[in-house]
């Protein structure tokens with residue numbers, strides 16, 4: 001049985017190179033009056049005009065794409081979607097200009113989510129995250145990366161990664177799991193940071209690897225959190241055990257996180273609001289994907305967004321994500337990210353959609369199977385109530401999804 005989407009006003013395929021840089025990012029490979037034929041879980045044929053009609057003899061599910069924009073399913077390559085509790089009580093502090101790192105140093109911020117998450121069971125974490133993932137799917141995300149990092153002890157971190165595994169098995173979305181034990185220094189190790197790093201290296205990472213609980217390792221490399229030297233030690237250790245590298249780099253201060261990402265050949269470096277010129281060059285030279293999180297800049301009320309425009313001009317493959325987390329970006333919507341990427345960072349519609357499909361897939365090492373509408377790829381597809389891509393970005397603040405197709409099945413309509 002085939003599913004055919006026909007007469008599509010604007011079929012945004014994001015086809016071509018799997019790691020788009022510079023001018024490649026400005027071309028979303030749009031087909032006018034396009035069609036897509038899906039067989040089972042995969043894309044069978046993509047074209048324009050009436051080419052789909054030969055499949056109509058068989059039993060088919062036909063969707064009319066008139067007035068619609070069709071894109072690859074959105075890929076969200078940086079989230080902290082598994083957690084307990086919430087942090088709306090910190091809002092007044094933020095408005096009184098108490099900084100994010102100050103709140104953290106006083107035992108709030110990430111550490112307050114750590115207290116709540118340590119108390120939750122795997123089932124509770126699963127149920128809470130599932131609700132957020134349902135919202136992600138409703139807004140067009142079909143693959144999500146999910147980090148641990150809100151328990152910071154052996155059992156709690158494993159519990160978070162078990163929740164990731166269960167979500168991947170039961171939720172329609174695909175979930176890519178990242179071990180982020182180095183998200184903060186746990187309070188009980190405040191005077192013994194080496195002790196916590198030793199615990200991660202000697203006990204937690206080996207367990208994570210042996211039990212196949214994560215594909216990536218990440219570290220919050222930031223002034224007042226993990227130093228560049230500590231990040232290099234933790235990340236290269238994890239990498240030597242088989243985990244691929246992501247890094248929270250230069251989110252608030254420029255301390256050399258982007259330079260480190262280049263040096264250790266990370267798959268992606270994330271945030272990068274304060275990345276230096278040398279850091280940007282290191283990313284471009286080493287093909288490290290820059291995952292930019294403009295909702296976080298907005299929500300932290302930072303003076304600047306990451307220099308997305310400049311990164312693209314300098315040859316960095318740029319991706320976009322929500323950062324969905326209880327402190328700095330409580331949103332599930334990649335459409336919200338579109339708005340800030342455009343109006344905060346000056347990214348063009350084609351750059352934005354490439355950054356949240358094919359380049360985002362690159363940031364989680366899945367570019368061969370998802371991220372573009374091409375024959376043989378997974379049939380993960382969004383149908384938007386927009387006559388073209390520009391309209392989708394121009395019309396903001398609403399959910400423009402008409403349908404979401406995941407693995408060839410309509411999961412939202």
Ligand code: NIG
Pocket residue numbers: 080109110113220248251296323325326327328
């Ligand atoms: O990506 N920067 C570190 N981690 C998250 C925030 C986590 C939190 O505040 O709960 C981020 O912004």
Ligand code: FE
Pocket residue numbers: 078079080248323325
């Ligand atoms: Fe983050």
